[in-house]
Amino acid sequence: MSPAVNRNVLVFFTDQQRFDTTGVHGNPHGLTPHFDRMAREGVHVERSFTCQPVCAPSRSALQTGRWPTSTGCFRNGIPLPAGEPTLAHRFAAAGYETAYMGKWHLADDDVAGPVRPEQRGGYERWLTSNLLEFTSDAYETTLYDEHGEPHDLPGYRADALTDAAISYLREGRDRPFFLFLSYLEPHHQNSRDDYPAPHGYAERYADPWLPGDLAALDGNTRDHLAGYYGMVRRVDECLGRVRAALEELGLADDTVLLFTSDHGCHFKTRNDEYKRSCHDASIRVPTAVTGPGLRTGEPVRRLVSHLDLPPTLLDAAGLPVPPEMDGRSLLPVVRGEPDPRPDDVLVQISESQVGRALRTPRWKYAVEAPDADGWTTPAAERYVDAHLYDLDADPHELHDLVDSPAHGAVLAELRARLEERIVEAGEKRPVIEPARQ
Incomplete structure (x- = not known):
């Protein structure tokens, strides 16, 4: 089966990014000019929510379009079942080259680096670490290819991954591609519970604007928000580089681009870590999509779950949406068609x-x-x-x-x-x- 239209699909995926780090959601620091432009010119999903505010369950939902409790990946450390159909399988069946780069976090939890082929979700091209936070630091990045070979990438971690992605985009191919580009930024560095921005970036936000919840509640916000903002700024610059590469290579008009994050960050104000709570700081994330048929400049204002994003990507590529997916494509809403569903989202919470x-x-x-x-x-x-x-x-x-x-x-x-x-x-x-x- 081949796609009805020859559309590439690229997912730009950040980790632990609050929705209100973006200008379109009121952050005054100008951290995200590239995301803001994408949201204004494309489709801004104004009220976008993870279905599970912790890494692996959220990622399982984005790969499969199914609830974490349905796939069994209801908490970290449970690998995605080898027989579970993923977006990689769906796109590959339609003739796409599929590629994953960056943090995976859907293999066995004792796997920090190379991932066995049966736990790679069906992706053909592979440059990842299962737990990138444990095989890298801000300026030390090791990723593993489809042969299990390590690659030590130079520079700041987000830049290194962006360089690898742009190199991939420059390759000649006779098939459309589905590329899932998964950053660690702005997630904390687990080894020292810190937010390592690029050199000089945290200093830009030494007196940071505080969202209302962080201004009112205890936590470690004041120790880490400047670094967190610096990481957000740099990863947005990476988004700008990826978009510029698509333009330069003549791919922008034929590429569906989705930006989202796996969950937010409440800076230990709601429990003793950064997510795993029901609050918007944990569950609400920045999301926008652009590309052919999606440059509307009109936002989607209904509440949207991560479960709606996989069917949206398939639909935008002209591919059928499998009935077993739990979400629904946003394209009818984008076209202005009435949506009969209630305007709400369910969130499952585990671990805590x-x-x-x-x-x-x-x-x-x-x-x-x-x-x-x-x-x-x-x-x-x-x-x-x-x-x-x-x-x-x-x-x-x-x-x-x-x-x-x-x-x-x-x-x-x-x-x-x-x-x-x-x-x-x-x-x-x-x-x-x-x-x-």
């Missing part, structure tokens, strides 16, 4: 808890299984109320209304709505109880 959250335009409602272990249990039969935020009045989620008697009717409605979304995700219908019952 067994939790579920419902995000609507106005409300954030979350539940937690009080007796379940988030490392061993993918889903629970019983949850209790954990959080309720009125996002119209409290966009930074500082005032929890879960115990408010005045919001009993709202809670009841959201409980029923969350139960339905859980069932639609393939889980058993749970019992959800008030927190004090």
